[in-house]
Amino acid sequence: MCDVICSTNLNIMISANAADLEYTECLTAASIFITQVICAFQEVNSELSAKERTEEEVRELQNIPRIMHGLRHILVRLSAIQNVLPRL
Numbered sequence: 193m194c195d196v197i198c199s200t201n202l203n204i205m206i207s208a209n210a211a212d213l214e215y216t217e218c219l220t221a222a223s224i225f226i227t228q229v230i231c232a233f234q235e236v237n238s239e240l241s242a243k244e245r246t247e248e249e250v251r252e253l254q255n256i257p258r259i260m261h262g263l264r265h266i267l268v269r270l271s272a273i274q275n276v277l278p279r280l
Contacts, residue, residue: 216277223270226263233260 237256245253 216274219270219274219277223267223274226267226270230260230263230267233263 233256237253237260
């Protein structure tokens with residue numbers, strides 16, 4: 193009986209660790225992707241800001257800093273989640 197319970201508990205722990213590892217990998221991939229998007233937005237923003245733009249283009253460009261702020265906020269949240277997950 194004890195062997196079955198111990199074995200079951202071990203399987204649950206292994207499954208939990210595998211899930212944590214999977215979450216960590218996904219969070220890391222998401223963090224890398226968001227960082228790349230932020231870099232791309234910065235490049236586009238600097239290139240487009242240097243040229244003369246129509247009123248509509250200027251309005252669209254004004255959204256880039258807002259989007260970047262939101263992405264940075266998400267990046268901070270992802271980092272916080274990763275810090276809460278147990279270390280494997």
